[in-house]
Amino acid sequence: MSAQAAQIVDWKAHLPQGAGAEELYKSFKEKAEALTVKVIRASSKEEAEKAIVAEMKELKIKKAVGVPMTLVDVQAIKEALEREKIKFSLELDRDFIEQAEFGISEFDLGIAELGTIVQDANSVHKRLVSMLPPTHLAVISTKTIVETFADSLEVIEKVYNGNPSNFLAFVTGPSKTADIERVLTIGVHGPGRLIVVCVD
Amino acid sequence: MPIDSAFKVKINKALNDPNLRGALGKFGDIFPEARANVYKGIDFEELRGIIAQNKANAAANVEALANQFVENVVKRGGKVHRAKDGNDVYQILKEIAKARNAKVCVKSKSMASEEIHLNHHLEDTMQMVETDLGEWIIQQINEKPSHMVMPAIHLSKEKCAEIFSQALGYEVEPDIPTMVRLARKTLREHFMNADVGISGCNIAVAETGTMVIFTNEGNARLTATMPPVHVVLVGYEKLAEKFKDIAPIAKALPKSATAQTLTSYVTMISGPAETLKDKVGPEIVDKELHVILLDNGRRELLSDPVFKEAGQCIRCASCLNVCPVYQLVGGHVFGHIYAGGIGSLLTAFFNSLKDTDKVQEMCIGCGRCREFCPGKIDIPNLILEMRNRVRKEIPLPGMQNFIVGTVLRNKGLFEFGLRQASWASAPFTSKGKDGNKYIRSLPFGFKKLADWRSLPGFATTPFRDKIKSMKQEVSGKKGKIAFFGGCVIDYAYPEIGESLVRVLNREGYEVVYPDQTCCGAPAVYMGRQDVAQDIAKQNLEQFANDEFDYIVSACPTCTVALKENWGHVLKDDHVAKEKADKVAAKSLDFIKLMHTLKKEKGGVWEEVAATCDVACPTPIKVTYHDSCHLNRELGVKEEPREMLKVQAHLDFIEMEESDRCCGFGGSYCIKLPEISTELLNRKLKNIENSQADIVAVDCPGCLMSLRGGLDTKKSNKRVFHTAELLDGKY
Known part of the structure; x- marks a missing residue:
């Protein structure tokens, strides 16, 4: 296992003043929704877990994958999903992840002005889960929504003390292309559907 | 080899490709608005x-x-x-x-x-x-x-x-x-x-x-x-x-x-x-x-004293998206691997001068890309620099090189040539709907010059002769203005010069016409800065004179030459550079000068023309076409509009895409008439849709192009220089 994977980073300690403010959440939601992202607000861990299960049920998902998380209890989610006969794997099994219809992972920051979510994606597990399945559900803490892209860079500089993580992913809406006749088409190589659950 | 017949085949193929034209045209049309929307609230x-x-x-x-x-x-x-x-x-x-x-x-x-x-x-x-x-x-x-x-x-x-x-x-x-x-x-x-x-x-x-x-x-x-x-x-x-x-x-x-x-x-x-x-x-x-x-x-690009600016490119390609020429032909014609204007600069360094030779010729120099570039790169002027560098390695073909290198450089020969053109073209000249003389077709190899839009007939008496017999009555004389006429006004439209003199007389200035030759812009645009240097020096001898309060030109391309090019091409010649700077400081385009003079009177706008030549019970609808050089190189946008709006006999209306290039581009329309035609047709459509009776312009080149195009299309619209409108000659 690489050195960086084991490193535990504390994002909350380095957020700018005012991060997570109500108007930042509002702007985040508005910008993300304009990009077809579904934004769900959860006041508690349990509410978030319920919302995640509900989303998968609604989409009639049979196979889903996830990674270990801190904002929600993935074991509780797994048990709830199993009751719904939804297969949910937390294993780093490349081919299973590729076959899955739904992936869930945790993101570290939100950007209000853009509806963007940011993830330290040094973990290959996180990357596969957030890239390969056609739907991705990202869990973020409402408190970590900062105002601007430049703010997010400042946080990153502080969090990693000037040595940014090997792989940082900024995600703004679903995967898309307009390469044929400039017609916007959703869902090329990455997920065509993006859901963000903001946990208070 | 600069643009040749094989390259022309590529151009024509692109122009006749409906897929290309459809996709690029559509995108080019929606891009500026979509872009403006996402930039809302951002400086x-x-x-x-x-x-x-x-x-x-x-x-x-x-x-x-x-x-x-x-x-x-x-x-x-x-x-x-x-x-x-x-x-x-x-x-x-x-x-x-x-x-x-x-x-x-x-x-x-x-x-x-x-x-x-x-x-x-x-x-x-x-x-x-x-x-x-x-x-x-x-x-x-x-x-x-x-x-x-x-x-x-x-x-x-x-x-x-x-x-x-x-x-x-x-x-x-x-x-x-x-x-x-x-x-x-x-x-x-x-x-x-x-x-x-x-x-x-x-x-x-x-x-x-x-x-x-x-x-x-x-x-x-x-x-x-x-x-x-x-x-x-x-x-x-x-x-x-x-x-x-x-x-x-x-x-x-x-x-x-x-x-x-x-x-x-x-x-x-x-x-x-x-x-x-x-x-x-x-x-x-x-x-x-x-x-x-x-x-x-x-590394060579980034350390080049001139072209390092191109290193500021962030590869957004917005310069392509707004380029009227790219929109017509795409990147396989206007591009080597990197497309468009910026591409022609990068290609010279990443590939070779030879690879950019034809590509850089595609730029008409309208300057639209410069307004959009997030790296703040002066793409059109860098292309002129590139052209100069390319032409040192790869000269123009014989005849073009002779015209720019010998005729243009030699003041006497140049004047002789233009005077001969008057009688030589006379047999092909006839009157148009608007009363002006046009050449609608030319024989032999010159056919391409006039078959897509009529050319103006040459004046029998050039302005340089006409001004000698003009009586200038200046009451309350404030000073003296030197007029740089430029070839088009001097030999094709001397009446614009006459209007300019009368209007400035009314403002209290005597107008003189110092001995002069071409402004040198064609040489710069053809990549021959060496020729432009000689021409600039010839003109400076007459114009760097303390007795002039202002130097005025009614051709924005000439104004750019006076204000920018002369100093630029003579930057290594200290004595000449000093003279050029002196000239640049007091040179103004006609409409900018009028605006300045009016503003000096306390900023109260008043009508310039007392009457118009024809009886007009209701104001005549007039629209304005921006010359690329005046609008984007000299930054004069609002002044002509303000001047036109205060004229009681004129009812000013904006047309669509008023600042889009008309396709003239000086020697460009001779070099690439295929492209110029397309650009002109779009402009003519906007003029037809504008409901205006008159199109006001500040550039005699645009005027030539628009009048010629409207004559070919048998339109009733008329085109005037603002000097003529302010003189009441419409």
Whole structure:
């Protein structure tokens, strides 16, 4: 296992003043929704877990994958999903992840002005889960929504003390292309559907 | 060889390609508004000022930044290779592939790899798979991108379906979502099997060793994730000093490129991230991360005293999206590998002067790209510099070279030629609907000059003779103004000069016409600054005279010559430069001068013309066509409108796309009439739709072009110079 994977980073300690403010959440939601992202607000861990299960049920998902998380209890989610006969794997099994219809992972920051979510994606597990399945559900803490892209860079500089993580992913809406006749088409190589659950 | 018949065939093919015209035309038309929407609330001038400054600083410190970047990448566990050219890149990649026994390579978009024809040179080593949808499509038919951001914009969905059918071995319907789904499926297999991933890089941060990649499809993330080896191809011009310098580029690039607030994915790689052992895992190992730092002419570009400015490019391609010429012909004609105006500059360094020779000739110099460039690059003027450099290596063909090098340079010969033109063209001249003389067709090899729009008949008496007999009655004389007439007014439209004299007389100034020759602009536009130097000196002898309060021209191209070109071409000749600066300081275009004089009177606008020549019970509807040089080079936009609006006899209305180039472009319309015709027709359509009776212009070149076009179309609209309108001659 690489050195960086084991490193535990504390994002909350380095957020700018005012991060997570109500108007930042509002702007985040508005910008993300304009990009077809579904934004769900959860006041508690349990509410978030319920919302995640509900989303998968609604989409009639049979196979889903996830990674270990801190904002929600993935074991509780797994048990709830199993009751719904939804297969949910937390294993780093490349081919299973590729076959899955739904992936869930945790993101570290939100950007209000853009509806963007940011993830330290040094973990290959996180990357596969957030890239390969056609739907991705990202869990973020409402408190970590900062105002601007430049703010997010400042946080990153502080969090990693000037040595940014090997792989940082900024995600703004679903995967898309307009390469044929400039017609916007959703869902090329990455997920065509993006859901963000903001946990208070 | 400058533009030749083979190149003309390419141009005509592009002009007659409905797919190309449809796709590019549509995008070009919607882009400015879409872009303006995403930039709402953002101070673009401030933003591009920051980007330009950061990029210029990075260029000035490129060697130090490169060293710092390399050091940081190595410190984090990446391997760095410096490549002086394409050959180096092929060798480095072949070795990487050999060490891994690699068979399949997935590639996410990289213009640098296109520039060195990477796929072609590596296809014997590995299967090279482009994974950006547009790139994958053109790879199937062995084409080069026609746009830096949208490589397959020149292909229709029907053509794409054919390509898909051919590549997949079964019939694919021309349905875009279906094709995108099939591309996902097909390329996913390649991602799962690939041994090596190659990607480009938009920003390389020296401070942290971070490489930033912007994509929408997500192929760069997969390229950087799935294979155990990731190679990033980084051009020296991508270096940025600080991590925080990413922010301004991230703010501008997606907005200027595709009118998006941000691309779907921004990937920042600062070291070898985790990967699955032997592609499948589940054991986790560190990725093998290689960085190839590519020179291939970049260091020469970044250290060039003139062209280093082109290094401020962030490859958004908004200059292409707003270029009226690119919109007509696309990047396979207006481009070598990098397309459009900026492409013609980069090509000279990344490829060769020969490769940019014809491409740079496509620029009409309208200056629209400069207003949009987030790197604040003066693309049109750099192209003129490039033309000058190209023409030193590759001269113009004999006749053109003789005209610009000998006739234009020689004052007497030039005047003689123009005077002869008057009687020589007389037999082909007849009267138009508006009462002016036109040449509608010319015999022999000159046919192309007049068959798409009528030319003006030459005046029997040039202005230089006419002014001698003009009685100038100036009451309450305030001073003396020297008039630089320019060839078009002098020999084709002396009446504009006469109006100018009368209007300025009324303002209290005597107008004199010092001995003069061509302003030298044609020489500059044809890449002969050496000729322009001689011409400028001849004119300066007469114009650098303290007795003139102002120097006025009624041709914005001449005004640009007086205000900018003369000083520029004579920058190394101190004595002449001093004179040129003196002239530049008091030179104004006619309408700007009128605006200034009126403003001096306390800023109260008053009518200039007391009456008009024809009885007009109701005000005449007049619209305004902006000359590119006046509007974008001299920054005069509102002044003519303000002057026209206060005229009681005129009812001013704006037309659509009033600032879009009319296609004249001086020698451009002789060099590339095919392009000029298309540009002119669009302008004429806007004029017809405007409901105006009169089109006001400030440039006699535009006037010539518009009158000629309207005459050919048998239109009732009339075109006047503002000097004539302010003189009541309409």
